[in-house]
Amino acid sequence: MILEVNKLRKEVSSGDSELTILDDVSFSLEEGQSLAITGPSGSGKSTLLGLLAGLDTATSGEIYLDEVGLHKLDEEDRAILRKEKVGFVFQSFELLPSLTALENVMLPSELKSEDNPQKNAEYFLKRVGLSEREHHYPNQLSGGEQQRVAIARAFACSAKILFADEPTGNLDPKNGQVVSDLLFEVNSETDNALVIVTHDLELANRCDKRIDLKLGRIIE
Numbered sequence: 001m002i003l004e005v006n007k008l009r010k011e012v013s014s015g016d017s018e019l020t021i022l023d024d025v026s027f028s029l030e031e032g033q034s035l036a037i038t039g040p041s042g043s044g045k046s047t048l049l050g051l052l053a054g055l056d057t058a059t060s061g062e063i064y065l066d067e068v069g070l071h072k073l074d075e076e077d078r079a080i081l082r083k084e085k086v087g088f089v090f091q092s093f094e095l096l097p098s099l100t101a102l103e104n105v106m107l108p109s110e111l112k113s114e115d116n117p118q119k120n121a122e123y124f125l126k127r128v129g130l131s132e133r134e135h136h137y138p139n140q141l142s143g144g145e146q147q148r149v150a151i152a153r154a155f156a157c158s159a160k161i162l163f164a165d166e167p168t169g170n171l172d173p174k175n176g177q178v179v180s181d182l183l184f185e186v187n188s189e190t191d192n193a194l195v196i197v198t199h200d201l202e203l204a205n206r207c208d209k210r211i212d213l214k215l216g217r218i219i220e
Helices: 045-052 075-085 101-111 117-127 143-156 173-188
Strands: 003-014 017-029 034-038 060-065 086-089 161-165 193-197 209-214 217-219
Touching: 003 045, 017 045, 017 209, 017 217, 034 045, 045 060, 045 161, 045 193, 075 086, 086 143, 101 117, 101 143, 117 143, 117 173, 143 161, 143 173, 173 193
Parallel strands: 034 193, 034 209, 086 161, 161 193
Antiparallel strands: 003 017, 003 060, 209 217
């Protein structure tokens, strides 16, 4: 089991009271599976993703990522776990503007002191169709190309699980389809698990599993 969530609850302070963002959320995901998290704005999707990735802590409940209890770790240990096991694709791409496409893709592997980061980065840039653009900077790339670089970066870092937050949200339909296809094609070549937060029901329906959130709870 790559991901197991048990009775997750998240509350935040709102004036003199506590506001419940997530309540009684439970599910699991096997290695190699894909999961879509859907729901209207304000339903708790991004909050849940942040908890699953160890970017935030829950009020109560348990999260096991690759059999490690995130809920038992302090911030430093969660950061180490993210570096070792987690890849990210964000709606806003989050590429470093001072680095080329190749350097952006190499960076996570270099930070982990992995072998052959350049060779690995070149392979994944080729896999997403950007070999000829590897020495271009982000401002020289289209939005679709930048997101493809972000996908290459996520897969190049040898993660166990990839979290994608609205990966097609800033793209036109044509580029959105290209990015969706690449996510699933490249993921199918690994044993990575894939978790996607999305409003795109067509993208969600391509996943092995789907959970729908409403007012912080999973609806059946």
